[in-house]
Amino acid sequence: MNNLVPLLVAIPLGVGFLIPLAVRWKPQMAELLSNLALFGLVLLSLSLIGNQTIYHMGGWPTPNGIDLRIDDLSTLMLLTINGLALIVGIYSVVAMQPYTSQHRYYSLLMFLVAGTNGVALTGDLFNLYVFMEITAIASYALVAFSGEDESFEASLKYVVLGGLSSSVILIGISLLYAVTGTLNMTHLASRMSEVGETAPVKFALALFFCGFGLKAALVPFHTWLPDAYPAAPAPISALLSGVVSKVIGVYVLARLLFNVFGINDDMLLLMRWMGGITMVAGGLLAVGQWDIKRLFAYSSISQVGLIVLALGFGTTWGVVGALYHLVNHATFKPLLFLCSGQIETAAGTRDLRQMRGLGRRLPITAGTCMVGSLALAGIPPLNGFWSKLIIVVVGIQTDHTAWAVTVVVMSIVALAYQLKVQQRAFYGTADAPMEKQLPVSESPVLISIPMIVLAIGCIALSLLALSGLEHPLLVGPAADVLMRGVWKP
């Protein structure tokens, strides 16, 4: 089992390079190969549940070589990444038909998955940087993929800010190497206690907060996100908001703070404030949006703020709430983005003011979108309710009642902007000219299935909560990994 770990990176990377060759033989090979590979990756990550191993790349022992670490947290991340990527891959088969040079899209999608998987697995700081750049380059290109003026502009904005954040992270990594003389995260964790909290370590920490904060789109580093997500094709917006920015931003930050640096009260305070401000700003900005994908993008910012805020409470249960919400967000937000893709195709516009009464033409989209909206707003018994419940209770338990109240208020705001989408897009009667203009068309099967699967996922993930709210399946052990503190060699 141990030897299969590198395949999680090798398969998508290999398939990514294979696709341009295979399409010369048959054009359909791109869809087929990438979806088969993603299916294999889902099976692989399922088989890793409960494993705790360290794979040494090339057989080099721990301080010298590059490690790949499998523990409950990385397994949870791998399951989320690959599961969502498979759903997005199936959705892309039909949704990407209008675009030219589809095989390049699938290649880039594979690189995106390879990079994100690598980030979730790696136990080496510089290796982390390399995988992060693979992810970033693939996502820059995918944001520009639709080839409109706006998408190039958004992509350039993303490249400049993303490149800046990567540079900032690289300075932090080289500072840590200068101080400790190692890049291996396990070794680094043990050296950190010998070095102590000197000025370079603190500076590196601040750089990581800025760099990964930008990748996760925490306010004030969020400006690229509301441009990049609407510009990307719908499946890519789903993948970017569902897993990519969460893994290369929030997951890495949590991993470094809890397992390598060792968490302390100052960091928790910073996380609470950054997360809290992000949550409030993102939610309030979302209410005023009329572009449906831009609205969802701002809502994404708000949700990532909620996750970081919950991490900032610093108790095991708080981390459980944060990770649970991260997984839940990876079901309902992609669902909403996929629905927005369908709405855009059907209405021919993304402007909520110009659409009305799509509900009768798109019954499946309307139904699944409703499930997603309610889950995001935290209506019981959907999954969003349970994670928000945990976060609110933890907030009260740890004497942060003000933050807990803010979470509740922002949930109501989320309900408000989701209802705005529902009411504008699906309800009311369509104008006669619009009805005639576009034929009544429910989505093809390959588009409906991914949306239905995600909607079922929104309901099914609440079963995790029923398995024990204190310590849900999968999420509980993952939170324990973070709370066990700094890694011992």
Add this chain to the structure above:
Amino acid sequence: MIYSLCFLLILIGLYGVLTRQNIIKIVISLLVIEYGIHLFLVLQGYRTGGTPPIVDSSIDKQLWLQQSVDPLPQALVLTSIVIGLGVLALMVALSMRIHERYGTFDIGKIKKLKG
């Protein structure tokens, strides 16, 4: 001393990214930041009068450890340069496409996106 010069280079690049209006100049400023970081990384492995980090059976390990330069930062910089090349190619390609569509490199005039 020499380390602070690296950071000066990085800060010059940052200033460029923040103040320039021309996309090409922003790209160049990002490169300046990157070179500053590469210099910083390489300097960490540098040792005045050091020997090349090559081991064979005739070399005394302890003596070698005291004399040789650190090879790891060099490997890191090589990797980082390659990544930088990839990002640079993408940025230049994007700038060309933007110039095709908007007919300008001025970021003040490229603003179809707002909100």
